[in-house]
Amino acid sequence: MRILRKFLLISLSLLGSGLMLYGATGDVTLGYPVLLVAIGLTIVLMSVLRWYDPLLPEERHYLLLRAEVNHFLDLVRQLNTAAHVMRELPTPGHRQSAEEVKHEMHNSVEQMALVAGLSYNVLSPIPSHESQQPCAEEAKTASMNST
Numbered sequence: 001m002r003i004l005r006k007f008l009l010i011s012l013s014l015l016g017s018g019l020m021l022y023g024a025t026g027d028v029t030l031g032y033p034v035l036l037v038a039i040g041l042t043i044v045l046m047s048v049l050r051w052y053d054p055l056l057p058e059e060r061h062y063l064l065l066r067a068e069v070n071h072f073l074d075l076v077r078q079l080n081t082a083a084h085v086m087r088e089l090p091t092p093g094h095r096q097s098a099e100e101v102k103h104e105m106h107n108s109v110e111q112m113a114l115v116a117g118l119s120y121n122v123l124s125p126i127p128s129h130e131s132q133q134p135c136a137e138e139a140k141t142a143s144m145n146s147t
Contacts, residue, residue, distance in 0.1 A: 005056065009047050016043030064115040072108045075101055 016039075023036025046052065082098040 005050075005053075008052055009050070012043055012047035012052075016040040016045075016047065019043065061119045062115075062117070064118055065112060068108060068112045068115055072105065072112065075105045075108055079105065 019040030020037050021040075023033040023040060026033070026036075079098065079101045082094065082101055086094040086098055
């Protein structure tokens with residue numbers, strides 16, 4: 001799939017650049033040179049922004065781990081915000097919220113250890129962070145069954 005993505009990136013860039021060059025310097029009796037330049041620019045823009053990515057299948061196999069890592073990154077942002085607020089107003093409530101975020105981060109690391117190595121077709125649905133225990137049990141069961 002990566003080869004196809006590289007091929008699309010290079011070929012669309014070359015096609016768009018060729019249309020822009022032909023529209024700017026080529027035979028103007030064919031049509032509207034501004035239109036060719038605009039179409040070429042649009043194709044180059046599509047290749048640079050990778051607008052074709054949603055049309056291609058997902059190449060990631062460890063979606064559970066990816067989701068958990070994304071949740072952990074959200075927790076890092078929350079911890080940073082809580083630490084900043086705690087420095088501004090050092091109250092026990094702010095300290096408690098920072099401790100809760102740290103506790104959630106530890107739970108998230110435990111969850112990452114459980115889902116590491118599990119592909120998307122071994123365990124579905126994505127574990128929820130409200131109910132950590134049932135997902136942990138399912139992950140243990142799935143990892144035992146996959147070996």
